[in-house]
Amino acid sequence: MWFGGHGGKERGAAAPLDGPGSSERLLNVTVERYGVWLRSTVICLCGALGLVWADATEVVPTASLLVPAVLACGVRLWSLRRPLPFALLWASDAAVLLLAGLSQPVLGGEGADVMVEAIVGISVITFQYEWATRPVTGALLAALGAVACALGDIRSSPGQSLESLPLARILVEVFLSRAAYVIVRGRARAADRAAAAWAASRREAEVAAARRATEREHLATLHDTACATLLMVSQGARDWSWLAPRARRDLDALSAVPGFETGSVDLAALLSCVPEGEGPARVLLKTVIDGPLAIPSGPGLAIFNGVREGVSNVARHAGVGEAELRAWSEKDGTIVVELSDAGRGFDPDSVPARRRGIAGSVIGRMHAVGGSARVTSHPGTGTRVQWRWHERAGESGGDEVQVAHAPDRAPAQHSAVVRLIRGQVLHGAQLAVLLISLTSQFTISLHQLTTYRDVYRPAWAQTAAFVCLATVAATGAAYLLRGRQIPPTVRWCGLAWVLAASATCAFTLPPERLTGPTDWAFGLIGWHALYLLADLRVRVFAAFLCVHVGLTAAVVFLSASPTGVQLALLGIATVSTCGFQLSVSALTRLFHDAVPAAETAAAREEELRTRERIHEHIQRDHKERCRALTATTVPLLVGLGHGVLSPRDTEVRLRCGVEAARMRRLFAEGDAVSDPLVNELRACVEVAEQHGVAVSLAVRGRPSEVPVEVRRELIDPVAVVLARTRSTARVTVVWTPRAVRVSVVGVDCADGGSGGDGGDTETTASSYGHASDSNVTVVRTVRGESVWAEAGWSKPAAQEVDPA
Incomplete structure (x- = not known):
């Protein structure tokens, strides 16, 4: 039998590999090609051997039936290259079965039974894989194969009762074929689900990283443009000639979607466009640039924006009106940009972490694109800022932390997914082969062993071989069913036992009975060896099959001179059993080798999905930012840029101060600190202190988590x-287990803090300028030029925690 019996009457099943996701596309194609090629090969070889032993008078009628069957196989092979209609494919497969069954009475004799059942047997098995995605079609073809066998038996032996054993074998083979397919498919789907979950988590991480990067870029742009402009307006000046063009440029910068493009730009051309400022804020730049300097857009824009912020810092803090800008490319391809001035300098270590000019606009920008930046300065010795970027990896010129490139993780992740899929499908294949081995051994092989017990010499040796194979299967199942690999020691000991069983069965059976109905072990031995050797190279399993077949051939040749029919029967048995098992081993290795290519294609698709997801989120984030800026910042910039609002108007300057404070709080929103609420308050306090306001901050209670x-x-x-206070203010934060209150008392507030009259008290649900469902209540009281405001929030019941 194919699974565990003689080479003509019994047939078996392979263990195809199929699964959803990326593996499904690979396995469907692989399994279909495997089934078509295997069936066509067996039909051609068995047909040729059938013609060898046929009498001269039977050659022509036999060929007239087998040649159309071969042509039908050719049609199926052609469909692998170009899709053909379903009806044509089904008709060609059905024709193979019917023509093979009709050839049995034409040939006659035992040889005809062997050849026909070999062809029908391999066909009903491979049909389960050729039509893996259409199980009903595979089942109908299997039923047609049983009918073909029955018709052939009836026509070749008229008047005799129909043998039920071949039909039962076909049912067993079809069941085992489909069961093996389902087992392997289940393992492949488990691997695909794990890989999909892994890919989804990686995608979400990449999307989150991209959103954080664009958020940092957006905040850095906001800091360098709108925040700096509004803060300068709020502080007042004598000459406002620079304001209108700068406000318009800020609007243009805010309207651009932040991102990191991969196109190449000339950094020298970018640096030539660095604005020097206007009026008293103008800085005369002395540029020495060895260009052109080709660089990707992302790093190029990061350096350009960083230099622009550096020039702005020179104008505001250095106390000089000149600076030198140099740029060059080193021998290893590193691009270096350096901005230096001879101003008053400062101590970089004394800059508060909340200040964003250096950390965000200079260093943070470069780290985000895989580069580095370093600020060198001392009081009284000027300042030098250096940007460095290399195409292969970011290089730090100082103590800055280097940022690893995300693409460097891709090969490791890809290899892990490949190993996962390979391991799962290999385990599924081993389970499927183990199922075939045990089912075949304890059904058809056991029936043969008990039926022909008198033929064996001695019978106890055949029984011992049967027990030996069962023991090996039980040992292998103990490992495989627990999801573990079979240890090498157990593998090789088991293989030795299997080979001993092969020798015992071959030498205790009459030579003329080998590979016949009484030989229960010839087709079974290979399946037991296959689940032991499935994870090794095909040549190892092929060597074992050669030894196994060699033992049987040695007994045949040593006993007497074999006839041509005996050799043909041995050849058919070898092709239909051992050849089939060898093809299953080759299929497992084929899938093993094809997984990387399939996973690479899946990785490309995943990359496209990730890019689309990133683009979608960035666009949505950008729209949300624009929506938040539209109500407050954008109207101010539009009014200042087009002369509608006058910076000399006190109310306009106050509004600018409020917006600058709000943006400073936004910059502090992403800081990793233990108390984000107080950290963001301190950012607003700093803005007030820059206006000369004396602010005291008091915190009482134990802080807890508050949503952003x-x-x-x-x-x-x-x-x-x-922002409206002109002299002193006191800010208090009070934490309780169930609530938090933030209050401020401002003395000498412009326009009473909100334009209200003295003594007015106002209670609102929200003060952020848009609808909110955060349940924050605000109470504001105005008495003369003093303002008291308090905002409170009570935690929902689910968030209440005991501070103890």
């Missing part, structure tokens, strides 16, 4: 009051 939306609502009233 709630923090915005709590801090905004404080930012408004602080």
Whole structure:
């Protein structure tokens, strides 16, 4: 039998590999090609051997039936290259079965039974894989194969009762074929689900990283443009000639979607466009640039924006009106840009972490694109800022932390997914072969062993071989069913036992009975060896089959001179059993080798999905930012840029101060600190202190987690009051187990803090300028030029925690 019996009457099943996701596309194609090629090969070889032993009078009628069957196989092979209609494919497969069954009475004799059942047997098995995605079609073809066998038996032996054993074998073979397919498919799907979950988590991480990067770039742009402009307006000046063009440039910068393009730009051309400022804020740049300097757009824009911020810092803090800008490319391809001035200098270590000019606009930008930046300065010795970028890896010129490139993780992740899929499908194949071995051994092989017990010499040796194979299968199952690999020691000991069983069965059976109905072990031995050797190279399993077949051939040749029919029967048995098992081993290795290519294609698809997801989120984030800026910042910039609003107007300057404080709070929103609420409050306090306001901050209670939306609502009233205060203010944060309150008292507030009259008290639900469901209540009281405002938030019941 194919699984565990003689080479003509019994047939078996392979263990195809199929699964959803990327593996499904690979396995469907691989398994279909495997089934078609295997069936066509067996039909051609068995047909040729059948013609060898046929009498001269039977050659022509036999060929007239087998040649159309071969042509039908050719049609199926052609369909692998070009899709053909379903009806044509089904008709060609059915024709193979019917023509093979009709050839049995034409040939006659035992040889005809062997050849026909070999062809029908391999066909009903491979049809389960050729039509893996259409199980009903595979089942119908299997039923047609049983009918073909029955018709052939009836026509070749008229008057005799129909043998039920061949039909039962076909049912067993079809069941085992489909069961093996389902087992392997289940393992492949488990691998694909794990790989999909892995890919989804990696995609979400990449999307989150991209969103954080674009958020950093957006905040850095906001800091360098709108925030700096509005802060300067709020502080007042004598000459406002620079304001209108700068406000318009800020609007243009805010309207651009932040991102990191991969196109190449000339950094020298970019640096030539660095604005020097206007009026008293103008800085005379002495440029020495060895160009052109080709660089990707992302790093190029990061350096350009960083240099622009550096020039702005020279104008505001250095106390000089000149600076030198140099750029060059080193021998290893590193691009270096350096901005230096001879101003008053400063101590970089003394700059608060909340200040964004250096950390965000200079260093943070370069780290985000895989480069580095270093600021060197001492009081009284000037300042030098250096940007460095290399195409292969970011190089740090100082103590800055280097940022690893995300693409460097891709090969390791790809290899891990390949190993996962290979391991799961290999385990599924071993389980499927183990199922074939045990089912075949304890059904058809056991029936043969008990039926022909009198033929064996001695019978106890055949029984011992049967027990030996069962023991090996039980040992292998103990490992495989627990998801573990079979240890090498167990593998090789088991293989030795299997080979001993092969020798015992071959030498205790009459030579003329080998590979016949009484030989229960010839087709079974290979399956037991296959689940032991499935994870090794095909040549190892092929060597074992050669030894196994060699033992049987040695017994045949040593006993007497074999006839041509005996050799033909041995050849058919070898092709239909051992050849089939060898093809299953080759299929496993074929899938093993094809997984990387399939996973590479899947990785490309995943990369496209990730890019689309990133683009979608960045676009949505950008729209959300624009929506938040439209109500407050953008109207101010539009009015200042087009002369609608006058910077000499006190109310306009106050509004600018409020917006600058709000943006400073936004910059602090992403800091990794233990108390984000107080950290963001301190950012607003710093803006007020830059205006000369003396602010005291007191915190009482134990801080707890507050959602970012709630923090915005709590801090905004404080930012408004602080921005309008001209002398002193006191900010208090009170934590309780169930609530948090933030209050501010501003003395000498412009226009009473909100334009209200003295003694007015106002209670609102939100103060952030848009609808909110954060349940934050704001109480504001105005008495003369003093303003008291308090924002409070009570935690929902699910978030209440015991501070103890």
